[in-house]
Amino acid sequence: MRIAIIGAGSAGITAAYHFLKETGIQVDLYEKGNDIHSRQRNEVMSGFGGAGTYSDGKLTLTTEYGGWLTDYMSERELEVLIEEADDIWKNVSGVLELDSKSNYEAVKDLEYSCSRQNLKLYPAKIRHLGTENCLLFIRKMYEMFGQSPHIKIHCNSEVVDLIVDGDRVTGLRTTENGETVEREYDKIIAAVGRSGNSWMQGIVRKYSLGYDLNPVDIGVRVEVPRSVTDHFTNQLYEFKIKYYTNGFEDEVRTFCVNPGGFVAIERNKDNLLTVNGHSYKNRKSDNTNFALLVSTKFTEPFDEPLKYGEYIARLANMLAGGDNIIIQRYGDLTRGRRSTKKRIEKNFVHPTLPDAMPGDLSFVLPYRYISDLTETIERLNTVMPGMSDPNTLLYGVEVKFYSVRLKVDGKMRSANLENLYCVGDGAGLTRGIIQASVSGLIAAKDILGE
Numbered sequence: 001m002r003i004a005i006i007g008a009g010s011a012g013i014t015a016a017y018h019f020l021k022e023t024g025i026q027v028d029l030y031e032k033g034n035d036i037h038s039r040q041r042n043e044v045m046s047g048f049g050g051a052g053t054y055s056d057g058k059l060t061l062t063t064e065y066g067g068w069l070t071d072y073m074s075e076r077e078l079e080v081l082i083e084e085a086d087d088i089w090k091n092v093s094g095v096l097e098l099d100s101k102s103n104y105e106a107v108k109d110l111e112y113s114c115s116r117q118n119l120k121l122y123p124a125k126i127r128h129l130g131t132e133n134c135l136l137f138i139r140k141m142y143e144m145f146g147q148s149p150h151i152k153i154h155c156n157s158e159v160v161d162l163i164v165d166g167d168r169v170t171g172l173r174t175t176e177n178g179e180t181v182e183r184e185y186d187k188i189i190a191a192v193g194r195s196g197n198s199w200m201q202g203i204v205r206k207y208s209l210g211y212d213l214n215p216v217d218i219g220v221r222v223e224v225p226r227s228v229t230d231h232f233t234n235q236l237y238e239f240k241i242k243y244y245t246n247g248f249e250d251e252v253r254t255f256c257v258n259p260g261g262f263v264a265i266e267r268n269k270d271n272l273l274t275v276n277g278h279s280y281k282n283r284k285s286d287n288t289n290f291a292l293l294v295s296t297k298f299t300e301p302f303d304e305p306l307k308y309g310e311y312i313a314r315l316a317n318m319l320a321g322g323d324n325i326i327i328q329r330y331g332d333l334t335r336g337r338r339s340t341k342k343r344i345e346k347n348f349v350h351p352t353l354p355d356a357m358p359g360d361l362s363f364v365l366p367y368r369y370i371s372d373l374t375e376t377i378e379r380l381n382t383v384m385p386g387m388s389d390p391n392t393l394l395y396g397v398e399v400k401f402y403s404v405r406l407k408v409d410g411k412m413r414s415a416n417l418e419n420l421y422c423v424g425d426g427a428g429l430t431r432g433i434i435q436a437s438v439s440g441l442i443a444a445k446d447i448l449g450e
């Protein structure tokens with residue numbers, strides 16, 4: 001059997017790994033970016049390993065976050081698959097211990113104090129690989145595939161189109177060394193990630209694939225002294241908290257918490273800059289950073305959440321001088337004034353991204369977002385005193401773009417095209433390493449008839 005996997009990110013790699021021990025099949029793994037040895041650090045979204053490669057590899061071992069796979073299977077089924085995917089990451093990376101040294105009673109107390117404030121805390125097991133071990137995992141996978149007689153890696157090889165006969169996919173068209181090549185396959189797994197958004201949308205349009213819209217998440221990255229959050233992060237590593245605002249009844253959530261971490265700029269397609277954060281296993285700052293995101297789902301007549309998020313991010317880039325993101329003290333935001341270089345220098349919390357441009361986020365984010373974010377920060381302050389201190393830093397904007405959600409069944413099979421599987425972030429099904437891996441695993445298992 002001939003199998004093609006499009007995209008060598010978490011989903012594609014996990015699928016390929018599942019085929020590693022199978023004989024009698026030929027797997028071609030296509031990646032439009034560089035191989036792992038020539039891939040540069042600033043190639044964040046693309047290249048062998050995908051978007052997770054230079055992340056700090058926080059594996060969130062929960063069904064609650066990181067994707068929407070519970071829409072396709074029961075919680076219990078997903079839990080079993082998460083365990084299986086985690087085993088792969090654990091065994092190949094060699095990071096055996098979990099980061100949540102949870103004391104059951106202490107976590108229950110935190111949940112209890114949150115509930116009093118209408119904050120919903122989701123305790124989750126976390127395996128924190130750290131940026132260095134995440135890269136090690138990807139390198140090992142690359143070596144293993146390289147040594148396998150039936151897995152072939154094609155880097156710098158962009159799949160431009162599928163070959164479709166009636167309602168069946170029979171192959172693909174790719175560019176290699178500037179030449180277009182066509183190959184036939186029995187099964188194709190599309191695992192193109194967020195950087196493959198526009199490719200996926202082209203496929204959706206061309207072959208009339210069914211889809212639903214996902215929300216767009218827009219907000220800021222918050223940076224506080226570690227002492228403000230340590231009582232949570234010492235127990236949970238990452239606190240995942242949801243809040244529904246009184247003002248607009250919007251869902252606001254914390255995301256990607258980095259105790260001792262660093263704020264980073266994410267360079268997206270067409271030089272669009274957004275904010276992100278990461279942390280190392282062994283190098284720590286004095287701060288904790290995390291994203292605070294407002295989820296918005298558009299209905300009609302406007303149905304382009306990606307465009308909306310991009311528009312807001314471009315506005316922030318423009319006001320930050322073109323090629324930067326904005327930093328603002330919380331105290332300046334609430335007093336209605338911009339932050340300046342001087343105010344940031346004098347600030348008690350020292351930014352871990354010192355080159356960010358001091359400015360005013362209220363010129364960027366609509367009132368609804370500012371109101372949602374400030375209300376949530378004030379609410380968080382009740383369980384993490386110090387959160388709403390004027391010295392708290394906000395970086396903007398952080399936007400999570402999710403692809404349109406392709407119509408698939410519980411085995412990740414396209415509802416419209418036979419022999420096509422759509423998995424991971426690019427199919428709008430997941431938004432984290434572990435659930436992306438799980439979706440790749442499900443497709444691989446189905447192909448093998450498991």
Ligand SMILES: Cc1cc2nc3c(=O)[nH]c(=O)nc-3n(C[C@H](O)[C@H](O)[C@H](O)COP(=O)(O)OP(=O)(O)OC[C@H]3O[C@@H](n4cnc5c(N)ncnc54)[C@H](O)[C@@H]3O)c2cc1C
Nearest residue numbers: 007009010011032050051055058159193196424425432433
């Ligand atoms: C900075 C950063 C930090 C993150 N930190 C974490 C974290 O700590 N924990 C966590 O769980 N998640 C994290 N994430 C999210 C996580 O990386 C993604 O959810 C995950 O990588 C999704 O996996 P994927 O395989 O679906 O897509 P990706 O990892 O994006 O891989 C898709 C691959 O497909 C390739 N591709 C696209 N189109 C084509 C084409 N036409 N032909 C050939 N190849 C193509 C791309 O180049 C890419 O390499 C982070 C993301 C970023 C950007």
